[in-house]
Amino acid sequence: MTETLALTGVTKQIGGLTAVNNVDMTIGDGQIVGLVGPNGAGKTTLLNIISGMISPTAGKVSFLGEDITGMKADRICRKGIAKTFQIAESFPNLSAEQCVMIGILFGNHHAPGMRQAETEAREILDEVNFPREKTGTLTRNLNVVELKRLQLARALACHPKLLLLDEITTGLNPSESNEAVGLIRKIRDNGTSILIIEHVMSVIMGVSSRIVVLDHGEKIADGHPHDVVNNQRVIDTYLGDIDAF
Amino acid sequence: MLSVSSLNVFHGNLQVVWDLSFRVNKGELVTMIGPNGAGKTTTVETIVGLNRKATGSVVFDGEPILGKHPNELFSKGLALVPEKREIFPSMPVIENLRLGGMGNKDPEAALARIFRLFPVLQERERQEAGTLSGGEQQMLAIGRALMSEPRLLILDEPSTGLSPLLTGQVFRSLEQLGREGMTILLLEQNVRNALAMCDRGYVLENGRIVQEGNSRELMHDARIQKAYLGF
Numbered sequence: 001m002t003e004t005l006a007l008t009g010v011t012k013q014i015g016g017l018t019a020v021n022n023v024d025m026t027i028g029d030g031q032i033v034g035l036v037g038p039n040g041a042g043k044t045t046l047l048n049i050i051s052g053m054i055s056p057t058a059g060k061v062s063f064l065g066e067d068i069t070g071m072k073a074d075r076i077c078r079k080g081i082a083k084t085f086q087i088a089e090s091f092p093n094l095s096a097e098q099c100v101m102i103g104i105l106f107g108n109h110h111a112p113g114m115r116q117a118e119t120e121a122r123e124i125l126d127e128v129n130f131p132r133e134k135t136g137t138l139t140r141n142l143n144v145v146e147l148k149r150l151q152l153a154r155a156l157a158c159h160p161k162l163l164l165l166d167e168i169t170t171g172l173n174p175s176e177s178n179e180a181v182g183l184i185r186k187i188r189d190n191g192t193s194i195l196i197i198e199h200v201m202s203v204i205m206g207v208s209s210r211i212v213v214l215d216h217g218e219k220i221a222d223g224h225p226h227d228v229v230n231n232q233r234v235i236d237t238y239l240g241d242i243d244a245f
Numbered sequence: 246m247l248s249v250s251s252l253n254v255f256h257g258n259l260q261v262v263w264d265l266s267f268r269v270n271k272g273e274l275v276t277m278i279g280p281n282g283a284g285k286t287t288t289v290e291t292i293v294g295l296n297r298k299a300t301g302s303v304v305f306d307g308e309p310i311l312g313k314h315p316n317e318l319f320s321k322g323l324a325l326v327p328e329k330r331e332i333f334p335s336m337p338v339i340e341n342l343r344l345g346g347m348g349n350k351d352p353e354a355a356l357a358r359i360f361r362l363f364p365v366l367q368e369r370e371r372q373e374a375g376t377l378s379g380g381e382q383q384m385l386a387i388g389r390a391l392m393s394e395p396r397l398l399i400l401d402e403p404s405t406g407l408s409p410l411l412t413g414q415v416f417r418s419l420e421q422l423g424r425e426g427m428t429i430l431l432l433e434q435n436v437r438n439a440l441a442m443c444d445r446g447y448v449l450e451n452g453r454i455v456q457e458g459n460s461r462e463l464m465h466d467a468r469i470q471k472a473y474l475g476f
Contacts, residue, residue, distance in 0.1 A: 014376075038408045039380025040365060086379045086406065087329065141256070143282040144328075167379070170405050171328075173280055173434040173473055199380075199408055240410030 002065040004029050004162050004193040005050065010059035012045055012217075019045040020056070021217035027162065032184065032194040034208035034225070038238050042217040043197045044086065047164045050195070051083040052076035063162065077107050082160035086167045088147035092140035096130065096150050097121045099139060103157025110159075124153045128183060144171050148180075156187065163187065165196040169203050181206045201239070205229070213238065246271040246428050247292070247397055252301035252311075254284070254291050254452075261287050263452045265301070269397065269430050274423045276431045276439040276460070278473055279449035285432045286328050288449070289399050293325045294318045305397065320348055322396030326403055328432075330386040334375025338366055341374050341385055345392030352392060359388040362418050379406045387415065391422075398422070399430045404438070416442050436473040440464045448473075 005027040012020040020042045027033050035043050048054045050061060052073035061069045068076055082103075090099050100121035104112065112120065125135055130149045134142065139150060148168060155163060165184070169177045177200055184207050188194055198204050204211060204225070211228040213221040215237050221228050228234055247269040254262035262284045269275045277285050290296040292303055294315040303311040310318060324345075332341050342359065346352035360367040363384040369377060374385055383406045390398060400419070404412040416438050423429055423442075433439035440446055440460040448456040448469065456463070463469050 036408075039384070039406070039411060040378040044378060145281040167406060171281065171402060171434060173278075173436060175472055176281060176434075199406065199412075201409060238408055238410055240408075240413045 003027060003062070004031070004064060005195070006060075006062040007050070008060045008062075010046070010049060010056050010061065012042075012049060012054065013057045014045075018217050020049065020214075022059070023214070023217075023219050025212050025219065025222065027193050027195055030188060030191065030193055031209050032188050032196065032207050034204040034211040035195060035197045035214065036199070036204060036211060036238060037214035037220075041214040043214055044166055045217075046214070047083060047166055047195070047197065050162075051081055051164055053083075074106075077158055077160075078109055080108075080159070080161035081164065082107065082155035082158040082162075083164040084148075084151040084155050084166055084168055086170070088144065088151050090139040090142075090147060090150055090154075093138055095136045096125065096139055096142065096146070096153075097135045099150060100124055100153045100157050103154045107158030121153075121157065124156050125150075127156065127186075128153045129179070145176060148172070152183070156192075160192055163192050163194045165194060165198075167197055167199070169198060169200050172200075174202065177203050178206075201229070246273075246306060247430070248302075248304045249288075249292070250302045250304075252288070252291065252299060252303065254287050254296060254299040256287070256298070261452050262291070262299075265449075265452075265454060267447050267454060267457070269428055271428055272423070272426055273445065274420070274429045274431065274443040276433060276443040276446045277449055278433065278436050278439060278446060280472075281434075283449040284452040285449050286401055289325060289401055289430070289432060293323055293399065319393065322393075324390040324393050324395035324398050326386050326390045326398075326400040328401040328405070330382050332374045332382055332385050332389070335373055337371050338374050338377070338385060339370040341389055342366070342370075342392050345389035347393075349393050355392050355394055359391055362391075362414070363388055380408065380411065383407055384411075395427070397428045397430065399432075401432045402434060403431070404433065404435045412438065436469075437464075 003026040007023055007025045010023045037043055049056050052071050055070040101117045104117045104120050128149045169180045181203055208225050211225050213234050221231050221234050250266045252265040279285055291299045294313050297312055346355055366388055387403050420442050431439055443460050445459050446463045447454050
């Protein structure tokens with residue numbers, strides 16, 4: 001069976017630094033895979049490689065059986081990979097609805113008319129529980145939670161088959177994170193596979209069917225969440241005293 | 246050391262902070278918790294002079310400071326670790342840190358301490374700050390604020406983007422700074438750690454303080470447990 005995503009020997013050198021070193025990993029259809037690791041381990045770089053924002057210096061990225069290595073981000077997006085960003089930036093002078101419409105109009109092939117894009121944008125914003133009274137608000141006036149929901153909506157507007165989430169629950173408190181966990185599961189249940197970077201272990205443990213751990217650009221663990229969090233190397237380099245969390 | 250009374254803050258015509266009163270005593274570690282959008286960031290931005298559409302009173306060391314400029318307040322010993330880090334991306338790490346230490350008579354000692362806390366910043370001191378990973382940029386933002394050895398350190402979600410291991414280290418070093426006499430106001434979503442570290446806490450919801458008390462009481466309060474600790 002074809003994996004949704006398969007990485008083989010993916011490597012990225014930036015100057016003298018090997019940010020990602022010979023990483024193999026797969027994501028199956030409908031899977032949620034958690035990507036964790038110390039700060040600077042190369043997690044965001046790996047997501048940028050998959051989404052086409054940067055090219056790997058070696059290795060291969062396959063999406064639904066097709067080699068997409070080195071393809072430009074806009075093409076990869078239309079093929080069905082969407083991504084959110086760590087810092088929830090948006091077009092400051094567009095409304096939330098307009099931001100999502102951009103994703104709908106340019107992010108995939110079905111290219112509907114403006115009227116339909118507007119309707120779809122509202123539906124997607126609803127789906128991520130974005131407050132209805134704020135769909136017309138300029139994004140520079142939105143708070144962190146609203147911006148996070150908007151980012152998610154904008155990514156979903158591209159109808160992705162694989163969604164890359166870079167610290168989507170960062171800055172949320174535990175109850176807000178619990179809501180996000182529900183939302184992530186719902187997106188998966190609607191048929192999207194997910195790769196999620198997150199430091200909040202309750203979120204990672206709550207959603208992931210598998211966890212991959214990076215350290216200094218190398219994969220040091222890959223497996224069932226409970227096995228991974230009991231792995232001594234993962235405890236030493238990443239978790240520390242897990243009881244504190 | 247810091248006393249805020251009847252503070253009201255506006256964004257345009259929208260009032261976001263209502264009649265807020267709280268204090269941070271000298272040498273105290275105080276946390277302010279609350280959901281996103283409650284007005285925590287707005288409150289501390291107002292205290293450090295970044296947001297001047299406000300009424301009420303903010304007194305720092307016996308002196309009214311509401312409406313004063315951020316640079317003036319910085320030289321008086323107020324430092325903020327901003328939520329969005331706000332580092333200078335095209336400047337090297339070391340220069341970002343040195344900027345924070347302007348006015349500090351012994352910046353080398355502060356620098357040595359920061360490098361002990363975040364060794365990766367020393368490894369990368371010549372690198373442009375914008376090329377750091379997200380978590381490393383967070384370390385830099387904390388380090389830059391510590392460079393001034395402020396009398397009141399305000400941190401807006403310092404654990405954002407840090408690994409669990411490093412979050413533990415940051416909280417322990419803040420505790421240590423507290424023991425050495427620094428006064429700290431901490432805004433955190435990591436409520437469990439924040440309450441464990443701090444002496445007292447305030448709960449902010451919809452721009453108003455709805456609860457206050459010592460950390461132990463708050464940690465065992467049923468409503469707090471349900472709303473903020475995820476029980």
